[in-house]
Amino acid sequence: MSLNTEVAVVGGGIGGLTLGLKLARSKIDVMVIEKLEEPSSIYKGELLQPKSLQIFEKLDVLKDIQCNGFSFSRIAFEEGKNEFFMDYRILPGDYDYAVMIEHEKLKRILLSQALQYPNFQYLSGAFGKGYCDGRLIVERKNRKERLFVKADFYVGAEGRNSITRKEMNSKIKKIDYNHHFLTVTFPRPQSLDEGKIISKDERFLGLFPLPKAKVRSVYLIPKGSYKEFHAKGIDHFHQNYLELFPELKGYVTRLKDWSDIQLMIPTAFYADKYVNGRYAILGDAAHTVHPMAGEGMNMAIQDADILGELYESMYSTGRISPGRLKWYEKVRKPRAEKMISLSHLSALVYSYSNRFITGIRRKGLKQMERDKTLQFKQMLNVSGLGYWSESALDRFVQAGMLPARNRGLSSKAKRNYFYTEKDDYPWKS
Numbered sequence: 021m022s023l024n025t026e027v028a029v030v031g032g033g034i035g036g037l038t039l040g041l042k043l044a045r046s047k048i049d050v051m052v053i054e055k056l057e058e059p060s061s062i063y064k065g066e067l068l069q070p071k072s073l074q075i076f077e078k079l080d081v082l083k084d085i086q087c088n089g090f091s092f093s094r095i096a097f098e099e100g101k102n103e104f105f106m107d108y109r110i111l112p113g114d115y116d117y118a119v120m121i122e123h124e125k126l127k128r129i130l131l132s133q134a135l136q137y138p139n140f141q142y143l144s145g146a147f148g149k150g151y152c153d154g155r156l157i158v159e160r161k162n163r164k165e166r167l168f169v170k171a172d173f174y175v176g177a178e179g180r181n182s183i184t185r186k187e188m189n190s191k192i193k194k195i196d197y198n199h200h201f202l203t204v205t206f207p208r209p210q211s212l213d214e215g216k217i218i219s220k221d222e223r224f225l226g227l228f229p230l231p232k233a234k235v236r237s238v239y240l241i242p243k244g245s246y247k248e249f250h251a252k253g254i255d256h257f258h259q260n261y262l263e264l265f266p267e268l269k270g271y272v273t274r275l276k277d278w279s280d281i282q283l284m285i286p287t288a289f290y291a292d293k294y295v296n297g298r299y300a301i302l303g304d305a306a307h308t309v310h311p312m313a314g315e316g317m318n319m320a321i322q323d324a325d326i327l328g329e330l331y332e333s334m335y336s337t338g339r340i341s342p343g344r345l346k347w348y349e350k351v352r353k354p355r356a357e358k359m360i361s362l363s364h365l366s367a368l369v370y371s372y373s374n375r376f377i378t379g380i381r382r383k384g385l386k387q388m389e390r391d392k393t394l395q396f397k398q399m400l401n402v403s404g405l406g407y408w409s410e411s412a413l414d415r416f417v418q419a420g421m422l423p424a425r426n427r428g429l430s431s432k433a434k435r436n437y438f439y440t441e442k443d444d445y446p447w448k449s
């Protein structure tokens with residue numbers, strides 16, 4: 021059997037569904053091909069940064085996301101006796117907060133919106149096997165049925181093991197880390213209503229509030245120590261959390277066995293090209309980041325926004341040419357690479373436990389608390405709303421070799437570092 025569409029998207033994760041919804045709204049025929057038939061129970065990204073919220077507002081799904089998510093404005097960093105806050109409210113404008121939402125819930129919101137458009141097709145239980153003669157081969161019904169999809173454009177949104185990236189002959193550069201994470205969601209105390217990162221010597225616990233009084237946690241363990249950790253039993257797991265945050269007594273202890281606790285292996289990689297002819301890749305297919313800065317899913321959403329807007333321009337103007345896809349790579353690749361570096365640096369800061377590194381980390385956090393420029397830069401870069409590179413001067417301030425600049429910037433000055441419409445969609449001008 022052969023099916024036709026204008027844009028075929030392999031993978032119905034957050035990236036593929038955001039693109040699918042965007043194209044459906046632009047009256048472009050789009051088909052999303054997803055191998056899973058049921059929602060997945062694997063934990064994935066749940067933190068939506070400000071830029072993603074802005075994108076979702078344009079797609080008319082932000083209200084639904086807010087209703088089903090948990091909004092918060094601050095992340096507290098606890099390092100020994102010191103506490104420092106990263107506050108989203110330092111960002112001018114409407115998107116001065118983040119939202120935590122269960123990954124599968126967000127997928128359901130995007131999918132149900134997209135299904136309202138007759139030009140949106142969703143094939144679940146459909147495995148994208150590869151490409152042959154410019155067509156996508158899809159296997160269904162436990163791989164017993166084979167069909168071919170013919171499209172003007174193919175987008176690989178199928179995550180780390182992308183078949184489209186392979187077809188494009190795009191190579192990846194990979195970084196591995198000396199640590200892994202345990203991750204699990206469990207009930208939380210009501211008072212835990214903002215993000216919290218607790219670090220003590222070599223230990224690290226991240227806590228992010230979800231709706232329905234739950235919290236998603238990540239706990240750092242040395243690479244290769246999972247089996248040993250698991251063998252010590254669930255009480256040992258509780259103990260580790262309680263030593264860092266005693267307020268979790270009566271909450272984390274409700275986890276009775278290991279069945280919900282998942283091992284998360286951080287890696288970072290980026291592909292050397294995001295487009296080739298009629299093929300493009302987005303999200304984890306094009307880049308993965310260390311989860312420390314909570315950016316993976318947000319980068320997929322931002323890719324989908326730029327690529328979707330580009331297709332929209334092509335189809336609405338009739339200038340439908342694979343050559344124009346270069347614009348997508350031009351905008352997104354440098355931004356993704358900056359984000360990989362930012363997440364990598366944050367990861368390094370928590371990867372080593374000697375007194376020297378702990379001292380630097382403590383000093384850095386203290387200086388960040390005092391220095392309004394550093395605070396704004398950090399928050400802006402994480403938000404995705406813009407980018408302002410750190411300078412040598414910032415590094416000296418961070419190291420305590422120069423005094424903190426406690427004079428804040430005006431909203432107007434801050435907005436100068438936001439991406440403009442022209443930065444996001446340069447082909448329009």
Ligand SMILES: Cc1cc2nc3c(=O)[nH]c(=O)nc-3n(C[C@H](O)[C@H](O)[C@H](O)COP(=O)(O)OP(=O)(O)OC[C@H]3O[C@@H](n4cnc5c(N)ncnc54)[C@H](O)[C@@H]3O)c2cc1C
Nearest residue numbers: 031033034035055064065148178179303304314315316317
């Ligand atoms: C275990 C884990 C935990 C994570 N935790 C965090 C976190 O805490 N914070 C954060 O920001 N990020 C986290 N991430 C990363 C984040 O979830 C991803 O960056 C984000 O989901 C990327 O979205 P995506 O749509 O590009 O890819 P994915 O979410 O991987 O979606 C790809 C989709 O394609 C489907 N698929 C794959 N191959 C095929 C095929 N051949 N044919 C058809 N369908 C296919 C898959 O079933 C999946 O639905 C985590 C990732 C993992 C794996």
